[in-house]
Amino acid sequence: MYRPPKSHAQTSLFCSLEEQLNHKHPLYVLANKIDWNKFETEFSKLFDEKMG
Structure with missing residues (x-):
């Protein structure tokens, strides 16, 4: 049987995470x-500034 070629395009490779999320x-x-x-x-009150 004939299989259509798989698309390996990465259209969102350089998009930010914010752009990839569904805002709805x-x-x-x-x-x-x-x-x-x-x-x-x-x-921040619970953590020592020097210890991270």
Whole structure:
């Protein structure tokens, strides 16, 4: 039987992750509603600056 050739094109090779994500996906929407700076501020209190 005849098989069509497989396409090995990588059209998104140089696209950023942001461009590859589905902006309508519920987890994407939720992640953009979260105030990540607040998390960073609160969690940074738990770690020593010298230890990473």
